[in-house]
Amino acid sequence: MTADTSLRVIAHAKAQPNHVAQVRDILTALVDATRKEPGCLSYELLQNHADPTDFVFVERWASAAAEQAHFVTPHLLATLQQLTGLLASEPQIQRYGVVG
Secondary structure, rough: OOOOOOEEEEEEEOOOOHHHHHHHHHHHHHHHHHOOOOOOOEEEEEOOOEEEEOOEEEEEOHHHHHHHHHHHHHHHHHHHHHOOOOOOOOEEEEEOOOOO
16 A cells, blocks of 8 residues: 655634635635645645634645745735735744654
8 A cells, every 4th residue: 555645734824803705705715716726636725613703714735836836826926915914913834744
């Protein structure tokens, strides 16, 4: 059996309380374009029910290179620009590999 070498990513974004709807719309617009990227195996946006300012992307990439290529796509660069001033803090990104 072949080892799973795909990359899992958890990316947290925290909206300022008065910009939740705007941040949700911006992040939602990113999903379809990202799912069409080479090497994107799964890309989901979640919103915390208990804290609506808390958004999480749960991602699966074929490789670290595919995930890194995501950061230079026009749709992600545009999203980051649109989010300027709307987030409560810098996004937090953690990368994981499958161990079992």
